[in-house]
Amino acid sequence: MTPSLRVAVVGAGAFGGWTALHLRRAGALVTLLDAWGPGNSRASSGGETRVIRAIYGPTRTYVEMAARALTLWREWDRTIREQFYRPTGVLWMTSADDSYVRQSLPFLRELGLEFERIDPSAAARRWPQISFDGIASVCFEHEGGYLAARLACDAVARELVRIGGTYRQAAVASIGANRGRPDVRLSDGSRLDADRFVFACGPWLGRLFPDVIGARVRATRQEVFYFGAPAGDDRFVESHLPVWVDIGERFVYGIPGNLYRGFKIADDTRGPEFDPTGGDRTPSPDLGRAMRAFVDRRFPALRGAPLVGAEVCQYENSPDGHFIIDRHPAMPDVWIAGGGSGHGFKMGPALGEMLARQVREDASPDPFFALARLENTRVDF
Structure with a gap:
């Protein structure tokens, strides 16, 4: 990744906020956007508290991710000098x-x-x-234990700005494609410019990407x-x-x-x-x-x-309860992160670390979270 890589992250909840922060820490020029603000009452990451736990049945992937998230939450509390965990x-x-x-x-x-x-x-x-x-x-x-959810979202956005990132309260109106490149328009009529995009818009992903996501996130x-x-x-x-x-x-x-x-x-x-x-x-x-x-x-x-x-x-x-973290199949500079399925908030620091690395390195997504697994999955929940 060159220091001049520009990344726009849409959605300032647990997935988007932490991804933006990890990207900025790695040197990217980051703009974080949210329609109503970090941890707002409409967001899946809103509310006062969320549980953090590592017991996940037979799914080792989530146990490992939760273990990493626990480490990062402890580091975050020491860095910010507030207790969120x-x-x-x-x-x-x-x-x-x-x-x-x-x-x-x-x-x-x-x-x-x-x-x-x-x-x-x-x-x-x-x-x-x-x-x-x-x-x-x-x-x-x-x-x-538990996490101070809404307050953590706000703190992550503030830390992003403190270290040189940008936060904007703005809504995405449309996403088009021009020769494989995204054309992202905001509700004020302006165009959102970046080299790469991360859409971590929670329950609104299906509306923004009706063909790729659609009913796969409900x-x-x-x-x-x-x-x-x-x-x-x-x-x-x-x-x-x-x-x-x-x-x-x-x-x-x-x-x-x-x-x-x-x-x-x-x-x-x-x-x-x-x-x-x-x-x-x-x-x-x-x-x-x-x-x-x-x-x-x-x-x-x-x-x-x-x-x-x-x-x-x-x-x-998501239909199977697993997160969706993948590139848009027709726009390789667009990454999609969602499908938290009621258990995503605690994973924010670890998921953001992983996704930020994939975006920076132009890497392939983890097949466990990829869209391909849902190709033959019914979405009638």
């Missing part, structure tokens, strides 16, 4: 089939990531605020609820309770304290299709009641706790 640990509770957890443990062991298998009765003594009724298997992942409506602990009760803040995951009939997770906003809980099950630009973000009473019933059962001391907050966000799902 909160190492509470992640408590995995499974009611029957624990294969998702069990299949990752050899990878964690090889990578030096600490974990414990705990008998449910011992776990109940260690975390008495949790009811382990119906739980057959417990595993504690020591280096997991947004689903996801809801998050915050319950309030009794006054003065510190059993449900991160000093006394880790991030937790409950795998039973559904995949439910929670973040204690959640930067003091409340006891966060969400159902990871994919919701209905959703319009990320203008969709109604009013939480649904039915899911709120279901989450309250879950809290009453699993955390008895919070029975009847008031709902102190709720929000609607979205996942931007």
